[in-house]
Amino acid sequence: MPQITRLHELVYELKIAEVMTHDVITVSPQTSMAELRKILQEHRISGTPVVESGELAGIISIEDLIKALAAGEMGVTVGERMTRDPVVLCADDRVVLAVDHFTRYGFGRFPIVDEDGKLVGILTQGDVTRGLLKKLEFEYHEDEVRRYRASHIFEDVVSDRTSIFLHYDVVARDFDHAGEASSKIKRALNHLGVSSQIVRRAAIAAYEAEMNIVIHTNEGGAMAVEVRPERIVLRAVDTGPGILDIERAMEPGFSTAPEWVREMGFGAGMGLSNIKVCTDEMRLQSPLGAHTLLEAVIYLDQERSRGESRGV
Amino acid sequence: MTLEEICRQLHLEVRAAPGKLGAEVTGGYASDLLSCVMAKAQAGFVWVTLQSHPNIVAVASLANLAGIIITEGMNPDPATIEKAEEQGIPILTTPLTTFTVVGRLFELGVPGVDDVSA
Numbered sequence: 001m002p003q004i005t006r007l008h009e010l011v012y013e014l015k016i017a018e019v020m021t022h023d024v025i026t027v028s029p030q031t032s033m034a035e036l037r038k039i040l041q042e043h044r045i046s047g048t049p050v051v052e053s054g055e056l057a058g059i060i061s062i063e064d065l066i067k068a069l070a071a072g073e074m075g076v077t078v079g080e081r082m083t084r085d086p087v088v089l090c091a092d093d094r095v096v097l098a099v100d101h102f103t104r105y106g107f108g109r110f111p112i113v114d115e116d117g118k119l120v121g122i123l124t125q126g127d128v129t130r131g132l133l134k135k136l137e138f139e140y141h142e143d144e145v146r147r148y149r150a151s152h153i154f155e156d157v158v159s160d161r162t163s164i165f166l167h168y169d170v171v172a173r174d175f176d177h178a179g180e181a182s183s184k185i186k187r188a189l190n191h192l193g194v195s196s197q198i199v200r201r202a203a204i205a206a207y208e209a210e211m212n213i214v215i216h217t218n219e220g221g222a223m224a225v226e227v228r229p230e231r232i233v234l235r236a237v238d239t240g241p242g243i244l245d246i247e248r249a250m251e252p253g254f255s256t257a258p259e260w261v262r263e264m265g266f267g268a269g270m271g272l273s274n275i276k277v278c279t280d281e282m283r284l285q286s287p288l289g290a291h292t293l294l295e296a297v298i299y300l301d302q303e304r305s306r307g308e309s310r311g312v
Numbered sequence: 313m314t315l316e317e318i319c320r321q322l323h324l325e326v327r328a329a330p331g332k333l334g335a336e337v338t339g340g341y342a343s344d345l346l347s348c349v350m351a352k353a354q355a356g357f358v359w360v361t362l363q364s365h366p367n368i369v370a371v372a373s374l375a376n377l378a379g380i381i382i383t384e385g386m387n388p389d390p391a392t393i394e395k396a397e398e399q400g401i402p403i404l405t406t407p408l409t410t411f412t413v414v415g416r417l418f419e420l421g422v423p424g425v426d427d428v429s430a
Contacts, residue, residue, distance in 0.1 A: 200376065
């Protein structure tokens, strides 16, 4: 399936009015070819609409001029050599129609008219390219501003203690969507301007916690991430079956995952120890036959964080 | 060394994200246990495995890996390809065994985690 890029979407979203040149240089049917030459030269354009008493009468291009020059007819008027009833586009039309027209007719420019047929602009392929690039740049800039705002939210919002809570539901045994909550957490932390090293640690801890819920629980569970200026707190909670021996569960390599899960590469018995290595604090509560509550903390102030020195 | 060069040298078939092959590969890691990959593989590493289900893409994406080489002719699920395209994680396949792929990567100068200073 071909990928639809933002550029494709924009071609359908943008109206011609947004990319066309508004200040159109026009000539009248009475303009001589010699005068036309001067006008085209002066404005560095290769064609122009012909207007008579406010109405679009035709279009004349540099090709018409060259033909007249070759025939030694510089004295003739634009009106005698112009193309009458030129193909026009409406200012309200989408840019995609213009792209289609450029391909279909092979013309260098189209006069743009409003609903009443009045000339309001002109469109070249250069206008389309420039318009699309400008819009892309604008959106990129907006995205940067949004990112800046997100990463400065803790400075912008004043309270005694600011926290951002993110909640995610995790479905048991759903291996097709497993990992999606962690991916979203990773993206959110990136947006909030958390350093990439810490995002990676949080993402690994979140992934292991998420997979534990997917693999081991009966009814699934939930994950909550609390982002504070000085720390990230990850909480994973489920409704059972609970962990028989927490101490053993913490041992690297100890696993209670069923064989079919292990065949997929999960259940290596590394999950909890991975979380412990990636985070600065970790607590696990799990009365057997009841819920499991995992809480892991990553410090955001570098001096207190252990992760950097452990090469995680 | 870029992923593209590795593809050429090892005759790997590109199955997803051909636009992301320019990434510089900083090292390699081989395992079929996802948690081990999470724990050990570093950002920019290429991962050699015979797992082919969609979750390998999540692992590679979360750990910022350069790409995944699936060995022994294992055919990645359509869902794996789709996810990999979506997240921009190159998936490369080969009929060679993991042992051989790793050996050739090593010959090309791609270091393992034990020889890369964190």
